Amino acid sequence: MTKFMVYLFIFSMGLLFNIDAAFAGEAEPKIVGADTAWMLASSALVMLMVPGLALFYGGMDRSKNVLSTLLLSFVCLGVITVQWTLFGYSLAFGSDVGKVIGDLSFLALAGVGLEPNGTIPHQLFMVFQMMFAILTPALISGALVGRMKFQTFVVFILLWSTLVYDPLCHWVWGGGWISDLGALDFAGGLVVHISSGVSALAACIILGKRKGFPAEPMPPHNLPITLLGAGMLWFGWFGFNAGSELAADAVAASAFVVTQIAAGAAVLGWVFTEWSHRGKPTLLGAASGGVAGLVAITPAAGFVGPISAIMIGALAGGLCYLAVLAKHKFGYDDSLDVFAVHGIGGTIGAICTGLFATAAIGGTDGLFFGNPGQLVTQLISVAAAWVYSFTVTFVILKVLEATMGLRVSEEDEVQGLDLSSHGERGYTM
Amino acid sequence: MRKITAIIKPFKLEEVKEALTSVGIQGITVTEVKGFGRQKGHTELYRGAEYTVDFLPKVKIEVVLKEDLVEKAMDKIMQAASTGKIGDGKIFVSSIEEVVRIRTGERGEEAI
Helix, strand or coil: CCCHHHHHHHHHHHHHHHHHHHHHHHCCCCCCCHHHHHHHHHHHHHHHHHHHHHHHHHHHHHHHHHHHHHHHHHHHHHHHHHHHHHHHHHHHHEEEEEECCCCCCCHHCCCCCCEEEEEEEHHHHHHHHHHHHHHHHHHHHHHCCEEEHHHHHHHHHHHHHHHHHHHHHHHHHHCCHHHCCCCCCCCCCHHHHHHHHHHHHHHHHHCCCCCCCCCCCCCCHHHHHHHHHHHHHHHHHHHHHHHHHHCCCHHHHHHHHHHHHHHHHHHHHHHHHHHHCCCCCHHHHHHHHHHHHHHCCCCCCCCCCCHHHHHHHHHHHHHHHHHHHHHHCCCCCCCCCCHHHHHHHHHHHHHHHHHCHHHHHHHHCCHCCCCCHHHHHHHHHHHHHHHHHHHHHHHHHHHHHHHCCCCCCHHHHHCCCCHHHHHHCCCCC | EEEEEEEECCHHHHHHHHHHHHHCCCCEEEEEEEHHHHHHCCEEEEEEEEEEECCEEEEECCCECHHHHHHHHHHHHHHHHCCCCCCCCCEEECCCCCCCCCCCCCCCHHHH
């Protein structure tokens, strides 16, 4: 009798849950206040990363180019905001066409209203994604400072965002073939960091070296503003990663926690690697390490636990430092090390996601939790992002080289772009 | 009239200034300069790249004074600016032909 009651109980509970699930499936999507509040805040946090990045880069360049460097990041807030509103969002998140691109149904935000998209208003999802689209081309600018024509840069980011970012974003987040494949990219290891980092490598190879590189020393002119920028990036990154959950829930908290842990471990990873290599711990190394760790945890946040985050961060800090050294070996002028930090950092993160992911947190296991297939999926997605970003960036810049020209005159470059291109100076003394 | 030009370590400026005022010098001109002598430069590290910086920051002091004060002033500067280590700097002495005080038009030693 008792046994029968237990069976009955279990059966009825199961029925109850099934009914519940059925209701959840059919229920009208509803806007949730907490999720909306968190995503409003997250969107603003990601926006702050753009001026943060500008300062991070600006301090690392020479004083004669500081305004020009700041502007290359900041102008993305202008160009990409309008691009995304008019057609970028539609290409990335419009109805799928052949698993490669969105259609034009959201052109000029037609149909993107205040109705629920998940549990937040559709326009809020759109503007959160807009901030990512703005930050990504700004990241590339660090490889191009001190020599690129401003007007060509503006056209470049417009084309790059349309032809590289929007399709890639669609592949991974907009229902394209990489998401079908099952690749994990929580907040943009592929979409943001591999795409910008690898494109930066292609771009600085085509653009060529700054005059005097590498014989003439070009040390950073203001590391305090670089640290301020790194701090703003770190702060904004909580919106970037924890916001990518698109909800104020437990996974968002987990993403927030591992973001902090990986960044901290990467500060140590970079500083200790540099210390043992060159004999001194440096502030620039600590700031760069923090950013490298944030990059590497970006695809993994929401899928990995705290101890995995320490390993991912420490690995990224050490390896990104070594990747910076490669430019001196191979001779390309990736001026502010965008490829080493974002290209390599993003790749480490995407691969580590395939190693450290655990179903207990994000619903999918990686290799270390018994699912080797996930690593293969991650490797395929990384290779696709590398090849696509490099190739299309290469073609865009070759076309711009033939039509608009890429570089300022040698005389203007020597004078500094602040005066020669913009008619203003960062420091008047 | 003579001019003493001394290149010294920047952190010694205050001591040198006090030493010179103690012998009755009424005015000095100070400039922040860069240069190298036997001390040579130093190295800086940025993301693992080592840069050699040849020119080190120094302070240049210029004092114009009467003939009879020159030896005393030179001794004072030497005492105050010395650390005994390489890079303490140098003292140059040269002749001055004329001095004019702009406000009053006084000339020569009166104008110093």
